[in-house]
Amino acid sequence: MKEGRKAQYKKETQQTSLSRRTVELTRTIIKAALTQAVKEQLIARNPADATELPPADEEKEVIPFTQEEALKFLNSIKGKRLFAAYYLCLATGLRRGELLGLKWEDIDFRSGNFEIKRNLVEVKNETGKYVLEFQKPKTRKSQRTIPMTEDIIKVLKAHKVKQNEEKLFFGKGYQDNGLVFCSEDGRPLWPRNFHRQYSNLLKAAGIPHKKPHAMRHTFVSLLLEQGEDLKNIQELVGHASIVVTANVYGKIAEKTKKKAVEKMSQILKIEAVNR
Known part of the structure; x- marks a missing residue:
């Protein structure tokens, strides 16, 4: 598993609607498989050791439609x-x-x-x-x-x-x-x-x-x-x-906050330069 593939996998899981539990389970399975591969000397180290789950608050963020x-x-x-x-x-x-x-x-x-x-x-x-x-x-x-x-x-x-x-x-x-x-x-x-x-x-x-x-x-x-x-x-x-x-x-x-400030500016509209 190359660094590029790990980054791609992370991007794919973040773009899909997988729950945190599903991502965690998938990571556990992959990590276990790679651990076995290390034991059998098929690979030198387990690249999954360096992976982390996304923060819980990051997962909760929902981006609305424009x-x-x-x-x-x-x-x-x-x-x-x-x-x-x-x-x-x-x-x-x-x-x-x-x-x-x-x-x-x-x-x-x-x-x-x-x-x-x-x-x-x-x-x-x-x-x-x-x-x-x-x-x-x-x-x-x-x-x-x-x-x-x-x-x-x-x-x-x-x-x-x-x-x-x-x-x-x-x-x-x-x-x-x-x-x-x-x-x-x-x-x-x-x-x-x-x-x-x-x-x-x-x-x-x-x-x-x-x-x-x-x-x-x-x-x-x-x-x-x-x-x-x-x-x-x-x-x-x-x-x-x-x-x-x-x-x-x-x-x-x-x-809406910016619009509110703009409205107040219109209410209090004066010459920009005090002559």
């Missing part, structure tokens, strides 16, 4: 089966589990609102096997009502028409769980599969890889840039405390 990237992404996936899912994430800041746990009964087209009542998550059962499970939101703030724009309503209604066509196609084989976003035969979508599809769509659109959570960050960052009230944003995304909203998205507010 406005241009968000529009490019949506335009590139028009007509795709789950277009409505990605649109809703960007337009409302839903968490992935909230999106995949959303049911049609949660949506009221008359009032123009929908409610977040559950998450779809992967959990280990008693045998150690991963299974899907619906869970209640962890905090009271996460259980929230979100208003819909006319565009959101149109997108969701169009999605429902396509889903009804799938129901007719599968007939008795359709497993109707009432989910808004599900597999073609009605089964819940595995979060990891949703993640994989998202990554492939990003790549096809020519957009640098971003974690699915970046769609939620994008919702917040673009609203901040437009000067939206932080308390309003907190209520919409369901943060337990406004401190969380401010801490997680504080870096994104640099543009």
Whole structure:
């Protein structure tokens, strides 16, 4: 393993959406294999000894879409089966589990609102096997009502028409769980599969890889840039405390701070030179 290959591997793991646990496990396996190679005198030393895991705080950093990237992404996936899912994430800041746990009964087209009542998550059962499970939101703030724009309503209604066509196609084989976003035969979508599809769509659109959570960050960052009230944003995304909203998205507010200073300069505008 040459230095160039190690650097390439590090770059690849940072650009993909691998979790810290997956990267750590991969490193452990590679290190063990190379240790054995040293024992068998196939190589002189173990190059994995010099590798380090990325800092935990570095891993948590999520880079949002720019406005241009968000529009490019949506335009590139028009007509795709789950277009409505990605649109809703960007337009409302839903968490992935909230999106995949959303049911049609949660949506009221008359009032123009929908409610977040559950998450779809992967959990280990008693045998150690991963299974899907619906869970209640962890905090009271996460259980929230979100208003819909006319565009959101149109997108969701169009999605429902396509889903009804799938129901007719599968007939008795359709497993109707009432989910808004599900597999073609009605089964819940595995979060990891949703993640994989998202990554492939990003790549096809020519957009640098971003974690699915970046769609939620994008919702917040673009609203901040437009000067939206932080308390309003907190209520919409369901943060337990406004401190969380401010801490997680504080870096994104640099543009808005500059705009605020520029506004004050306009208010106090005087001749630059005192004559």
